[in-house]
Amino acid sequence: MxxxxxxxxxxxxxxxxxxxxxxxxxxxxxxxxxxxxxxxWTIPGSRVSPLVILYRMFIVPFTSVEYLEKFPVRISEILETIAIAYAGGVAASIIAIPIAFLASRNIGGHFNYIGKAILNAIRAIPSIIFAILFVAALGVGPYPGVMAISINSIGMIGKFYAEVIESIDMNTVDAIRASGGNRVQAIWYGVLPQVLPDFASFSIYRFEIDVRASTILGLVGAGGIGVPLMIAQQQRNWEDVGVILIIVIVFVTIIDKLSGKIREKLV
Incomplete structure (x- = not known):
């Protein structure tokens, strides 16, 4: 040419x-x-201005004895929300490990598409849908929230796990297999030591997300502080809504700071 x-x-x-x-x-x-x-783009009219609502949400709770007395009660409810997120996150972190190994190209081999299909299917369904299904099946309470958080978290945690497994150094695994070790021993001694710090880091990061998600799941009856938040919002009790939001913001900020320091130590 x-x-x-x-x-x-x-x-x-x-x-x-x-x-x-x-x-x-x-x-x-x-x-x-x-x-x-x-x-x-038309805006419906309202009898209460946004400034009045904000005043009732974030000023009145600190000036009224009635709502100051509600802080201990709401703190116990946010602790239940954190417990739901923790239990669901721990279960998801454990269950996601075998699925992640199956979904990784270097370990799952020709069957990795099965693991990826499972993880994709789970991530495609919002956690609120899982919560509605489990509340309908198990009733109102924290247990449906734990189930919804754990299943929904498997999809994202498993994806992160699989990507970490695919990035490991396979020379160690090959050396164990060449010296007579079986597949289980190669994974136990060759893969897990390389991936466990990243696994722990991703699980802690997911726990932050699960705390916020648990608050939302409570709106459909899945336990935690979301239930009183839903009731207060429906009754237009903006002072109580403000108490709940203030507590959620404080605890989420604390968890974010603590988990950030822990992840820095792990990675």
């Missing part, structure tokens, strides 16, 4: 690329404008 033909082919490719980019930009702009103009 002559240089002239190469230059002409390159120009044709550049033109086709520019045309494709122009089409993509046009379609994105068209869909964005269509979605923007199709929305109803």
């Amino acid at each position: 002559t240089d002239q033909k190469k230059i002409s082919l390159k120009k044709e490719k550049d033109k086709s690329t520019k045309r494709m980019l122009a089409i993509i930009v046009f379609l994105l702009a068209f869909f964005y404008i269509s979605a923007f103009w199709s929305q109803d």
Whole structure:
């Protein structure tokens, strides 16, 4: 092929690329404008202004004895929420390990698509759906929340675990197999020592997410502080809503700081 033909082919490719980019930009702009103009931007009226609601939520709880006395009760409920997240996270961290090994390319081999399909299916379903199903089956309480958190967390934790397993140094595993070790011994002595610190780090990070998720799951009756939050919101008791939100913000901040320090020590 002559240089002239190469230059002409390159120009044709550049033109086709520019045309494709122009089409993509046009379609994105068209869909964005269509979605923007199709929305109803009218704001329904309200008898209470947002400033009044914010005042009732974040000022009144600190100035009223009635709501100051509710803080110990709500703290016990947030502790139940944290316990739900902890129990669900521990169960998910353990169950996700074999699924992650199956989903990893270097360990699962030709059957890794089965593990990936399981993890993808779990991640595709929101945790609130699991909570609704378990509340319907088991009744209102913390146990449905633990079940919903544990199953939903398996999908994300298992994905992280599988990616860590795929990035390990396989020379250690191959050396154990070459010296006569079986597959279980190769995983126990060659894989787990390399991945356990990252496994622990990801599990702690997921625990932070599960604490926030447990609060939301309580809105459908899955235990914890979400139940009184739902009742207070329905009754428009903004002072009680504020007490709950203040406690949630404080505890989530504390957990975030502590888990961040622990992850720094592990990784």
